[in-house]
Amino acid sequence: MSAEFFIIFQSTHDVIKAKKALQKAYIAHEIIPTPKKVSAECGMSLKIEKTVLDQALEILRLKGVLFRIDLL
Amino acid sequence: MIYFDNAATSFPKPKVVMAAMENYFFNIGGNTGRSGHKMAIEASELVFDTREYLAELFNIKDSARMVFTKNVTESLNLAINGFLKKGDQVITTSMEHNSVMRPLRYLEQIGKIKIFIVQANQEGIVDPVAFEDILRKEKIKLIVLSHASNVTGTVAPISAIAQIAKNYGSHTLIDAAQTAGAYPVDVTADGLDMLAFTGHKALMGPQGTGGLYIREGIEIEPLMRGGTGSNSEREIQPELMPDQLESGTLNIIGIAGLGAGVKYVLEHGVMKIRQIEMDLTEIFIRNAAKIAGVRLYGPQDINKRVSVVSLNIFGYDPSEVAYTLDRDYDIACRPGLHCAPSAHKTIGAFPQGTIRFAFGPFNNIEEINISLKALNQISKRKE
Incomplete structure (x- = not known):
């Protein structure tokens, strides 16, 4: 099983902005409640697989979404 | 009638407005940002989409700089009270609605600000030169005026006024109650610092909706502080937009209707x-x-x-x-x-x-x- 990463945001606005951008680029992702051990800036996070991580991050940077990543 | x-x-409002509100009411439910389940995500997406439609309509680069309010009066109060500090000086015009005049007069009354009034002519037209005459002599923090008069329909030359304001290091707050959706408003081309609008007039949304755009680089104090669904471990209000200025549950059903109204305006x-x-x-x-x-x-x-x-x-x-x-x-x-x-x-x-x-x-x-x-x-x- 490939490693899973969390993309963590500061606001719901950024979560949805990220979701829409990834959806448009057909990059698999899942919105989940932010795990307690990660931190709780925003209640929602994106779970993403390592194989598409770089591609996803590039899209988010391009879109100007504020985020940081954390390994599960 | x-x-x-x-x-x-x-x-009347376009039928799509009520349909969007019904869809939220019967099929979406959920609160924005408070949980991570599908219904919450869908509600958050709906609010996001409405923000994006408004950003497209007003040519706002980053829709996070647009916050929802219950009406243009709240937007104006948020901007006026949140931006002005003790000792600031303000220019407004003789054509203003009480939603501009009363918050300004109150701040004047308690000795916080000084107000200069630009007199319009009998047709309700204000001359940009009159603003410059004041700016040349006085340090002005903010110019507040309506884009179009709710009495005479007179459109103010906001682009020229915003340019003059910029030349003197001042700022603009435009009340677009009578123009948003009915007359072009372009915050980027017009060089506006803040734009207050209502959702229930030409944007075709339901009552109880409105918003305020605040240019990046301008900071304003919130009118209210509280839950935002973000930074929940901290007891201090987050400084990130739009959360900083949107405490408490939003009028999601109203925002659903407003989104459909703005989409209608964009399509037509x-x-x-x-x-x-x-x-x-x-x-x-x-x-x-x-x-x-x-x-x-x-x-x-x-x-x-x-x-x-x-x-x-x-x-x-x-x-x-x-x-x-x-x-x-x-x-x-x-x-x-x-x-x-x-x-x-x-x-x-x-x-x-x-x-x-x-x-x-x-x-x-x-x-x-x-x-x-x-x-x-x-x-x-x-x-």
Whole structure:
């Protein structure tokens, strides 16, 4: 099983902005409640697989979404 | 019933507005940002989409700089109270609505700010040079003015004023209550710092919706602090937009309707909507001017106004005319001061006020003709 990463945001606005951008680029992702051990800036996070991580991050940077990543 | 009170609130609304509200009510439910389940995500997406539509309409680069409020009055209060500090000086105009005047006068009354008033001419037109005359002598923090008067429909040259403000290191707050959706507003091209708007007029949304755009680089204090669904471990308000200025649960059902309304406006085009409204306005003004005893207010030049027309009939109290129009002709319009006493002083209609007609894209020429006939008959009753 490939490693899973969390993309963590500061606001719901950024979560949805990220979701829409990834959806448009057909990059698999899942919105989940932010795990307690990660931190709780925003209640929602994106779970993403390592194989598409770089591609996803590039899209988010391009879109100007504020985020940081954390390994599960 | 003929509805000519679109400056108070638009009616009818496009069917898609109610459909979007119903869809939220019956099928989406959920609160935004408070949870991570599917219903919450869908609600968050709906709010996000409405923000994006508004950003597209006003040419806002980052929709996170646009926060939702319950109406334009809240937007103006948020901007005025959140931006001004003790000792600041402000310019406004003699055409303003009380939603601008009262928050400013209050701050003046408690000794927090000083206000300079730019006097408009009798048509309600303000000259950008008059702003520059003040800016040259005084340090001005903020210029607040309405994009179009709710009394005369006069459109202010906001682009020129914003440019002058910038030259002197000042800022602009525009009240777009009568223009958002009915007249082009481009915060980027016009160089605006803050834009306050309402959702329930030309944007076709339900009452209880509005918003404020704040340019990046401008910080304002929130009116309220509280839960935002973000930074929940901290007891200090987050500084990130839009959360900083949107504490508490949003009016999601209203925002759903507003989103559908703005989408409707985007699909039809502001200029096309304006064309429909101004064609009717032009015919109304041209023919009303021919009725003996009718005095029209506002600019002669149709390009300098929106579809708001104020008039008086000699010998009549405005409320008498509006009452007769309603009772005998089923025509809804608004008499009085329209919450803008200073504007009426400017145009020479204080304290009696005016009768205001405000046309929308769903009005038609038959309705205009009926109202002209009615005005003609009323004017003859006292001859």
